Amino acid sequence: MKYYVTFQEMGAQHGRPIDHQSSADFESDGVGLLPNVGDYVEIMPAGNPDAPKYSGRVRSRLFRYVGDTCRINIVVEDNPKDDWGKVIKE
Template structure:
């Protein structure tokens, strides 16, 4: 099965913002890909100006199956100013 993964940033009005992320990806036919779980912290850093940069905690994942050949996964990320990134990031 092939997976299509897309990221969205949670907006200020309680709804995800409809814009693509440069970090969106699809897997090969073997279905391998690193997919963050709910509760994981991620940073999306684009390599250009046309895509937004954002970071935060994964708050939801929606799996949409297209028959037996494909699955679209929508991952919503929420930035919480109260989160202490110093506790998350350890070098």
């Protein structure tokens, strides 16, 4: 099975996720780590300074199976109430 993973940003000012490609999007034949709902993620552009940069908590994951492929959409929600200082110490 072939997997296509995409991330979408959802901020407090948006009523729904934003459709733009993330530098974290990837394709796989079965190997790849997926964050669970409730996990915190930070998406940083790599090699493309115009790629979106955002962080937050995973709000939802949608698995769409079509034939021998699976498209996985992961929505990352920015929550101003989250304290990143309690998530990780850098």
